[in-house]
Amino acid sequence: xxxxNAAPRFATATPSPLAGAAPVVHIHGLSKHYGEQTVLQALDxxxxxxxxxxxxxxxxxxxxxxxxxxxxxxxxxSGRARIAEKTAIVFQDPRLILAQRVWKNVVLQDARKPGAQxxxxxxxxxxxxxxxxxxxxxxxxxxEAQRVGIARALYREPDLLLLDEPxxxxxxxxxxxxxxxxxxxWQRHRPGVLLVTHDIEEAVLLADRVLxxxxxxxxxxxxxxxxxxxxxxxxxxxxxxxxxxxxxASAH
Amino acid sequence: MTVKTLEYRFDSQAxxxxxxxxxxxxxxxxxxVLVVAWQLCASxxxxxxxxxxxxxxxxxxxxxLWHTGExxxxxxxxxxxAGLGLAIGGGLGLVLGVIAGLSAHAERLYDAPLQMVRTIxxxxxxxxxxxxxxxxxxxxxxxxxxxxxxxxxxxAYHGIRGIDKKLLELGNSFAMSRAEQVRLIVLPLAMPSxxxxxxxxxxxxxxxxxxxxxxxxSAGLGYILNNANQxxxxxxxIAGILIYALLGVLVDIIMRQLxxxxxxxxxxxxQP
Amino acid sequence: xxxxxxxxxxxxxxxxxxHAGAADRVTLNIAYQDAGFPALIQKSGVLDGASFxxxxxxxxxxxxxxxxLYGKAIDLGHMGDTSLSIEQANARxxxxxxxxxxxxxxxxxxxxxxxxxxxxTAVRTSAHIDTPQALAGxxxxxxxxxxxxxxxxxxxxxxGITEKDIKPIKFNDGASSAAAFVSGQxxxxxxxxxxxxxxxxxxxxxxxxNDRDTGIPALGVWTARSDVLADPAKNKxxxxxxxxxxxxxxxxxxxxAEATEVLQTTLKLTPxxxxxxxxxxxxxxxxxxxxxxxxxxxxxxxxxxxGAIKRKVDVRLGFDGRYNAAQQAVPAREVQ
Numbered sequence: 099x100x101x102x103n104a105a106p107r108f109a110t111a112t113p114s115p116l117a118g119a120a121p122v123v124h125i126h127g128l129s130k131h132y133g134e135q136t137v138l139q140a141l142d143x144x145x146x147x148x149x150x151x152x153x154x155x156x157x158x159x160x161x162x163x164x165x166x167x168x169x170x171x172x173x174x175x176s177g178r179a180r181i182a183e184k185t186a187i188v189f190q191d192p193r194l195i196l197a198q199r200v201w202k203n204v205v206l207q208d209a210r211k212p213g214a215q216x217x218x219x220x221x222x223x224x225x226x227x228x229x230x231x232x233x234x235x236x237x238x239x240x241x242e243a244q245r246v247g248i249a250r251a252l253y254r255e256p257d258l259l260l261l262d263e264p265x266x267x268x269x270x271x272x273x274x275x276x277x278x279x280x281x282x283x284w285q286r287h288r289p290g291v292l293l294v295t296h297d298i299e300e301a302v303l304l305a306d307r308v309l310x311x312x313x314x315x316x317x318x319x320x321x322x323x324x325x326x327x328x329x330x331x332x333x334x335x336x337x338x339x340x341x342x343x344x345x346x347a348s349a350h
Numbered sequence: 351m352t353v354k355t356l357e358y359r360f361d362s363q364a365x366x367x368x369x370x371x372x373x374x375x376x377x378x379x380x381x382x383v384l385v386v387a388w389q390l391c392a393s394x395x396x397x398x399x400x401x402x403x404x405x406x407x408x409x410x411x412x413x414x415l416w417h418t419g420e421x422x423x424x425x426x427x428x429x430x431x432a433g434l435g436l437a438i439g440g441g442l443g444l445v446l447g448v449i450a451g452l453s454a455h456a457e458r459l460y461d462a463p464l465q466m467v468r469t470i471x472x473x474x475x476x477x478x479x480x481x482x483x484x485x486x487x488x489x490x491x492x493x494x495x496x497x498x499x500x501x502x503x504x505x506a507y508h509g510i511r512g513i514d515k516k517l518l519e520l521g522n523s524f525a526m527s528r529a530e531q532v533r534l535i536v537l538p539l540a541m542p543s544x545x546x547x548x549x550x551x552x553x554x555x556x557x558x559x560x561x562x563x564x565x566x567x568s569a570g571l572g573y574i575l576n577n578a579n580q581x582x583x584x585x586x587x588i589a590g591i592l593i594y595a596l597l598g599v600l601v602d603i604i605m606r607q608l609x610x611x612x613x614x615x616x617x618x619x620x621q622p
Numbered sequence: 623x624x625x626x627x628x629x630x631x632x633x634x635x636x637x638x639x640x641h642a643g644a645a646d647r648v649t650l651n652i653a654y655q656d657a658g659f660p661a662l663i664q665k666s667g668v669l670d671g672a673s674f675x676x677x678x679x680x681x682x683x684x685x686x687x688x689x690x691l692y693g694k695a696i697d698l699g700h701m702g703d704t705s706l707s708i709e710q711a712n713a714r715x716x717x718x719x720x721x722x723x724x725x726x727x728x729x730x731x732x733x734x735x736x737x738x739x740x741x742x743t744a745v746r747t748s749a750h751i752d753t754p755q756a757l758a759g760x761x762x763x764x765x766x767x768x769x770x771x772x773x774x775x776x777x778x779x780x781x782g783i784t785e786k787d788i789k790p791i792k793f794n795d796g797a798s799s800a801a802a803f804v805s806g807q808x809x810x811x812x813x814x815x816x817x818x819x820x821x822x823x824x825x826x827x828x829x830x831x832n833d834r835d836t837g838i839p840a841l842g843v844w845t846a847r848s849d850v851l852a853d854p855a856k857n858k859x860x861x862x863x864x865x866x867x868x869x870x871x872x873x874x875x876x877x878x879a880e881a882t883e884v885l886q887t888t889l890k891l892t893p894x895x896x897x898x899x900x901x902x903x904x905x906x907x908x909x910x911x912x913x914x915x916x917x918x919x920x921x922x923x924x925x926x927x928x929g930a931i932k933r934k935v936d937v938r939l940g941f942d943g944r945y946n947a948a949q950q951a952v953p954a955r956e957v958q
Contacts, residue, residue, distance in 0.1 A: 169523055170522075170523060171519060171522065171523055187523050189520070191516065193516055193519075193520045195520075195534065195538065196539065196615055196616075197535075197538030197539050197541065197613075197615045198534065198538065198615070199615075202534075206524055206526060206530075207524075207525075207526045207527070207530040207534065209534075234614070234615040236615065236617055250524075254524075398805075400805065400820060400821075401805055418887050418890075420890075476686060477685045477688070478689070480681070480686055480689040480690045480693055480695060481690075481692055481693035482693070484690075484693060484695045485651075485679050485681065485690055485695040485696065564681075564682050564683075564686065565681065565686065566653075566679045566680050566681055568680055574890075576682055577656065577657070577889060577890060579797050580656060580682065581817075581889055581891055581895065582797065582800065582801065582804070582817055582820075582895075583890055583891075583892075586890055
């Protein structure tokens, strides 16, 4: 979020500087119920600025719900949370407004602000789409459209970047390119990143930490200390993958 | 063993331009043949002039209407009436449709009554409109407003309801105000539907003239038609209908241009 | 300076008094069903110099005229002489001499003539119907309400048959009914002669019974709201209006070419139709005497007997002859 007048994220939200190192997400005892069903159960979770965390878990364990609560799209049932004010989301589908040119999809309501277009061009240049600024979204390929979604988040210079399975709709070749791009941008801008994914390999490839969610709780918090430009075929990589898969198997 | 093959040659230049020229000629072919056949049938005495006057007699009817100055007087008067009714009715339909499309409360409040009013045949309302709104311009323009409001209302409403809810969520998550969402997401995306609504409304407004100009008018297209009806001038009736057809084509051209300007983002039929 | 001021005051007082004078003038809102009559009256000049203003209101069909009367948009509505009988029969409260909301105050028509009848029952020559009795078994176009309807019902009586003996084809307006007959869709037709004139002239159709045979007065009438008649200023203006209009008929008779030309261009008529319209629009105002009222009562009773109206009516409640003297009303005569 880039603005104060966003829809209230929590009933108790008050702007104040984040304590400690620089947590961009700090959640304590967060629960979410849909009627009888409990999706999140007194969850605790902290994410520091500059940290890349992946959230994995069987479907229905509430990983997307947690991201949506952090992104302000849903309300929690109880608990406390402190979230960076400048938060931006990249969705699974690019969610471009077909009736607006690419650069206007990046700036949205800022279109009339001075300098907005130049900053949009910068953001588009960073995702390799500088030449598409004036194009209409229908003319973009799937990978290009998703990159515009990333540029839209980047334009807001977020302290917290939420990625809701942003690579899952892309073909394998494009997916690798966009994954590399995200890591590259993260290293340059150092926001806190929370990636929701169902792809274990993707989680290990991109994140510093992989959280395994199960039964509405954090079942495991697996650090990934492999150096970047990770080799998915290496023994260490696969050892971590196996550990996560074991946690997942017990998460049911 | 041999395989039968077909050979294709592709040349993007020559055949395309030729196809364009012949398609224009093709469009004109049927109307021209019809008019010639029509005139021939009439000249050979196969057609009773009362049943279907010949194209030549219809031309003479235009000449008569032109000579008395009625045709020149009718178009500005009728187009002003239809235009005013269309602007008010279409504008009202747009506002009501957009609000109903965005707010379930508004939709519950007035959609059902509007749907009921929509099915009323406006011709039948002429005597009532006289009682309610008198015999001046008000009653005439209101009849046209009534005819023009619903196409825009319905299409605007359905256009907005058809917008992907995820895009409105996007607006929320990127801290767009309600007004910004309407301006940047809702209206542009509902525009194709809204324009379809205006297209229908323009047609309804022109048809509404026939009903409206029954009320104390001494000029106008509807008046010419009503008067010709009263005195069995089939040639003038058909002449009037052809003017309507022409106005219909004109409306179509205008709307196409509007779509070209407002809907540049949409892939068009004539583009790959 | 003083002079300028005086001048200004004088000018202002002139404007004011002129304005006051205009406000005192009565405006009569008078409806007519086509633009022909207002154009002819203008041409004749009978209203030049009148002490009131006339605003012509063009309203097609009796329904629009009645609506405009009830809505107080007009002072005089134009219709046929049976329209009020139908209105009276349909009223929620039965009309009495005191509460009747509308009154016919003027009626006119041309003298009776076979060639220029207003109403006819006609048959297609190809159907070989030579007597009213022979109408049995044939298709017959007519339209609901008004004196056209009466012509149809009385023609049935004259033929000694009922609706069950024929194939009635009912329309809502006279123009559609005439169009069906002229184009050969029906064998018989009751209604306005003008609408089927080309077919009669060509010999495709012939008149079996006219309005003289059926005894239908077929007057064009002006109907006023009772409160307009009770308004002294309007009453006085109407008195003068009818007195001036009584002079119109002589002008019409003496200016055949001019009047025909006006009708032809205003109403977009064929020359043939214009000649006919000139004739049927001639004549005079007709007095609401016992003879006329008896005829009108017969028509109303025929409408009742034929099921066209639900209630028996007293036609006298719908006529007010107060302007007959001013109108110099004379009964219609038989002419060639």
